[in-house]
Structure formats: structure tokens, C-alpha cells
Amino acid sequence: MINARMQEALNEQIKHELESGYLYLSVAAYFHSEGLDGMARWMRVQAHEEFNHAMKFFDHIKERAGRIELLALTKPKKEWSSPLDAFQDAYHHEQFITSKINALIELAAKEADFAVRPLLHWFVEEQIEEEASTSQVVQMLERIGSSGSGLVMLDRELGKRERE
Numbered sequence: 001m002i003n004a005r006m007q008e009a010l011n012e013q014i015k016h017e018l019e020s021g022y023l024y025l026s027v028a029a030y031f032h033s034e035g036l037d038g039m040a041r042w043m044r045v046q047a048h049e050e051f052n053h054a055m056k057f058f059d060h061i062k063e064r065a066g067r068i069e070l071l072a073l074t075k076p077k078k079e080w081s082s083p084l085d086a087f088q089d090a091y092h093h094e095q096f097i098t099s100k101i102n103a104l105i106e107l108a109a110k111e112a113d114f115a116v117r118p119l120l121h122w123f124v125e126e127q128i129e130e131e132a133s134t135s136q137v138v139q140m141l142e143r144i145g146s147s148g149s150g151l152v153m154l155d156r157e158l159g160k161r162e163r164e
């Protein structure tokens with residue numbers, strides 16, 4: 001059975017993952033409002049991934065006979081000044097999530113919770129990908145600068161993203 005401190009921390013992580021999805025849906029809505037449907041699609045796929053992340057913690061608590069508690073979600077930001085600004089926010093958010101995963105690893109060590117280690121290890125790998133994918137788009141947008149045609153091409157490219 002999972003101990004109370006770990007259970008509380010994993011319940012908080014469910015909230016962080018759902019808030020990631022909520023933020024990316026809000027970014028998707030912003031992109032739709034700008035006519036950038038490809039970028040919106042990329043963010044919508046990302047929001048689905050975040051829901052799956054939340055469910056990994058949800059199922060872990062359930063499998064260890066813990067009590068899942070869904071916490072209130074924070075309202076996400078609604079406007080960004082540019083696609084670059086929006087993807088920079090996504091990148092910074094992923095860095096924040098990485099710091100939360102690291103804190104969970106520290107707590108698991110302190111609480112001698114060996115059962116949660118494989119799950120957290122999965123997230124360590126996942127966060128490498130999550131940071132890389134958002135920072136790659138940031139770099140592309142920085143290169144594109146104010147080129148309208150570059151933005152159209154990138155929008156088309158990002159719109160090819162499929163759900164895993």
C-alpha cells in the first residue's frame with residue numbers, strides 16, 4: 001500500500017499533468033484564433049498526451065490501494081503575443097514539470113518507496129522528450145522570425161502530428 005505522503009504528492013502530480021493539458025488546450029484555442037490550425041493540432045495532440053500522463057499516476061495510486069483525489073485546476077493563460085511566445089511558455093512549463101518529477105524522485109528516496117521508481121523513471125525519460133520537442137519548435141520559430149511564409153510552412157508541418 002502507498003504511504004500518505006507519497007499518495008498526496010502523486011495526487012498533486014495528477015493535477016499538474018491535467019493542468020499541462022489544460023494549458024495546451026488553451027494554447028490550441030489561441031492558435032485557432034490566429035488561423036494557425038496546424039499548431040493548434042500539435043497542441044491538441046499534446047493535451048491528449050498530458051491526460052494520459054495524469055492517468056498513469058491515477059492508475060498507480062489505484063493499483064497500490066491508495067485514494068485518488070482530484071484537485072481544483074488553475075485557469076490557464078488565454079493570450080500570447082506570438083506563436084514564439086506560446087511555444088516558449090510550453091517549453092518553460094515542461095521545465096517546471098521536470099522539476100516536479102525530480103522532487104517526486106527525491107521524496108520516493110526519502111520515503112523508501114521502491115514501487116514508484118519504475119513509473120518515475122518512465123517520466124524522467126518522457127521529460128527529456130517533452131523538453132526537446134517544445135524547445136525544437138521554439139528554435140524553429142526563432143529562426144523564422146517575421147517571415148510569414150516560414151510560419152505557414154511550419155504550421156503545415158506541425159499539423160501532421162498524430163496521436164500516439
Ligand code: OFO
Pocket residue numbers: 016017020050053094097127130
Ligand atoms: Fe508534458 O509532460 Fe506531462 O506534464
